[in-house]
Each structure stands twice: as structure tokens, then as C-alpha cells.
Amino acid sequence: MRKATLGQSYADGEAIVRQGEMGSSMYVVQAGEVEVIREAEDGEHRLAVLGAGDFFGEMSIFEREVRSATVRALGSAQVLTVDKRTLLRRIKEDPFLAINILKGMSKRIRELNRELVRARSGPAAGADMKGSEGRTR
């Protein structure tokens, strides 16, 4: 298999988006893996590991908020940037385009709910959550 050719290459550990920064793009992983990290006072918590075809940063398309997590390459990764303007312009003509993004978001909410239930159902499970690797796909 040849190397993916679209998007930008990121080296292991390189940040693609940083928690707290403003953003106006969404990202789609083309090859390799990235990890989603929530930085808190007590350290870093890995929220998910995403692979080819998964997207992240989509919240910035719908709201003007700072990034809620840091995403960095896990090994070398190839990631495509999707501009907010390009996407919104298309969604205006074709609202159906938003469905794919909403589907991904609702799947993530479902996974988070599951995590939450697991965390609440026992302290041991709650402790586990810190290092949990919620894969979205």
C-alpha cells in the first residue's frame, strides 16, 4: 500500500490542534492515528484514539469556542484540514452534508454516555477512565 498523499504529515507527538486555542477548521485523519487529550490540573487524560476516516475539531464549525482538547499524532499521521467556510458554504446549499458530521457527533455522545455510566457504576471503573481509549470507529 502506498503512503496517503492528501493532507499534512505530522510527526509522532506533534500537535494538530491545542486545547484553549481558537479554531476554524475541522480535521479528517487520512492515515495513521491521533490521540485526543484533555489537559487538566491533575495531568493529561486521553479521551480517544482516532484512525483513518475519523474526524475531529468539528465543534468549531458550529460554534465560536476555543478547542476543548488537544489532538496530537500517535506515530506519524496524515491529516486533512477542512475549512469552516468551505463547509458552511456547502451546507447552505446542501443541509444533508451536515448529517455525516452530526452522525459522528451523536456517536461520540453515545460513547461518552456509556463511559459516564461505567464511571458512575463503580470507583474502580471511574479510575479506569483516566487512561481509557475510547475509539470512535
Add this chain to the structure above:
Amino acid sequence: MAHRKESMRNGRGSALEGLLTAGLDEGKSRFTLEDGARIAVVGGGPAGSFFSYFMLGMAQAVDLEIELDIYEPRHFSHAGPAGCNHCGGIISESLVQILAAEGINLPATVVQRGIASYVVHTDEDAVRIESPVREQRIASVFRGNGPRGGADTSRESFDGYLLAMAAERGARVVRRLVSGVRWVDGAPRLEHPGAEGATYDLIVLAVGVNSNLTQLVRADSGPAPAASTRTTRTYICAFQADQQLVQDVLGNSMHVFLPTLPRLEFAALVPKGEYLTLVVLGDDIDQELISDFLDSAAVRRCLPKQCVPMVCNCAPLINLRGADRPYADRLVLIGDSGVTRLYKDGIGAAYRTAKSAAETAVLHGVAAEDFERHYRPVCRSIEADNTIGKLIFGTTHLFKVSSHARRAALRMAAREQGRKGRRRMSSVLWNLFTGSATYREILKDTLHPAFGAGFVWNLAASLRPGRRELKGTGGAHAQGHARPVVR
């Protein structure tokens, strides 16, 4: 069950569908697709495959059971013209992003080269314009399996990839030529050479402009679209060279030419693995014009001598004007057969028209007035933008006749490459060549006072004798190390 399905199709099935179909206040269509509906898509190029893929996805979302047949005689796994829907093979920056958002990520076997910059060549100079995000967001692809004589099993055709996606969603691919559409008992029926075909609830014509099928939809037997398009002939050929050489000399750039040769509108050299595709647009293109172009200083500067011309060449038609009414009852024309963008991003237009036609058929109906109300606005918006495009291409003739104007434009773009802030000329040229923005947006950018002032300033500077600092500036500045644009 029947009631639930009906309510979903009317947009009341879920909040999401309700959101999407909000404001659809029309009454029931004369012709809607019901469970068991049969759809024929004639042509399995990008428009046909996109339509089928989205149609099947949307039908599933609203719980509508359909059967969909794609008629496509071409095998895209074949090398040379037999397997190819002749084109430059550039998937525009906007389409690459939108497809990714749709969940369609082009694999490395399909993408022959990720393009991150354009080099604009005039007779005198060249300038490299980097992608605004410094990222490879444009794909060069083969529509078939590459040039004649060069078949490679590790390579995948773009059209073949899309067709396989549609088949995976449930489309049946029928390897058969369609020779006409005739109305029998109020329903459209396909005809094949020497044989009658099947009757369908909806027939989608996605046969491009290099087929006369749309003219064969006769009005004498039933409703017919106003399908005539205006086209012109183009020229495409291929070169082969060592992959490393192509990489070293042309890099991840598409090379566009604005030569002063009469009859030549525009030409582009697209790197694809160990091949290069040359695309030429102009009036009355003939061998003499192609030879003159290949002999021009701009081409000699950038096309490596070791590149071997291949026997693979073709002269496909390209749209200049779309169909006036690309639909009738139970019939819709999409992609090039209907309306497409002038000179740019034809595959992006195929995606737009295909998806809009599919949405209309699933959510509203397949009567002429449904397409008129929900599909035509998309066609109109593309055509209106093309009118602006014609105006813009008209003004580029200024660059043909004035070397000062050419030099000023390239000088302005080159000087912007190393700088922060708005890159006005670069952005206009980038959008013009990549098809990333609408012609309307490009026009708006050129009307900005700062654009005019910058151009006049650079025009004055380029008129001063002895000022020729252009070559090499674009690439070197943008990439932070000295590298000539064209070796």
C-alpha cells in the same frame, strides 16, 4: 409501518429529518418514489456514481426501498482511452474537503499525487503559488487505469473507485450501452442497440458530453428535457518519465500556462506518479498548435527533456453552456449532461448536481415540477456563476496582449509569497486555477480597491527598465530555502 414510512418521507420521522425538510410546504408530488421503485442511472462516471451513492444512502435514511441499476459499458480498470473518461484528473481543493466531510477519503491507490501549489508560467516568467494552508489538498488522479500501455495493478481509477462505492451500497452495475429512452404506457423505458430494455420509475442521464444520448431522448413519445449543451474540443496527452525526475522537476505542483499563442486559451501539466498529463484548451486545436505550444519557452523551461510522449492522447469535448431544462417527468440530467462549471472543477459540479437530484427524488418527487423547484436552483446557480467566469476569462485576454500586465500580475503574486497578511493576487490566481472558489468570489476579490492598487503599483514597477527579479522568488520565499521554481 406504511404510515411510519410515509411520515418519515414527509420529514416527520425524526428531528433531524424534520430539520432538513423544514419549509417544504408543497403538496404531494404527481410522481413520488414508493417502495420497490426502480431507478436507472445511465453512465457510471462521477455524476452517475455520486448520484447512486447518495440516492441509496438517503433512501435508506428515510426507509425507502429502491432498486438502482447503473448502465456503464466502460471498464475503468483498463488502461488508455477504453477505460478513461478523459480529463485532466484534478480533484479540486473544495471537493477533496467536502468529500472528506461526507466520509469519502480518497485512498493512496487513487491519488497519484497530492498537489500543494500551482506554478503559473507565462512566456517570460513563472511564479509558484502555495496553497493557503500549505497542505496537499488537491488530488491528481487517473480516470481510468492510466495511459495506454501503462497498466498497473497497484493503481486505482477514480471513476472505478466511485463506481465500486455505489455498488457497495447496493447499486447493480450493468455493462451495457444505452441507445435511447422511449415512453411506453406513461413510463420511460431504456433502449439498447438492437434490443428493448427495462422500464423505470426514474431515469437519470449521466452520460457526459462525449455521448449523443441526451439528444436521443425524443419528445415524440413522451416528456423530454431541453438537453442540448454547447461544447468545444480540447486536447489531452500523456508523457512518461522516471518518478523521481517528475518529483524533482515538477514537485507537488500543478503547472499552468498562460501562453500568448493565438487560439490557445490555457494549458496545464499535471504530475501523476511517473506520468504527466498535458491538458490544452483553445479554439480549433490542431497538431500545429500543440507543436508550437510544446516548443514554447515556458514549456521547454519546465518539461524535462527525458519525458517521453506516450501514444495516449485524445480530444474530448468540454461544456461551454449547460442544458436549458435538464429534467422532465421521471427524467433528470446530471453532471456534464446537465450543467457543469466552466473550465473548472467539472467533477465538483457533478457531485453537486448529482446530490441535489438525489435529494429531490427522495424528499420531493420525480415530476418535472419537483426538479424545477428543487434541482433547477443548483443548476441555475452554477450557470449564473459561469456567466461571471466568462467575463473573468474575457479579461485574461489582457494578459495575452500585454507582457507588462502579465509581468505585473506575476510580480504581485511572487512578492506576496514571502509575506504575511492578505495575498490578494495569489488568492485570485489560486482560486481561478484550482476552482476552489466560485467565479463570483473571484470577481469580488478583484474589485477590492487594494487589489487594483496593488496591481497598478506592480504594473508601474514592472515598466521600470531592468527590473526582472521574478524567476524563482515564489518557491524560494514560500519554502524558506533557495529553490528555483523551474529548473
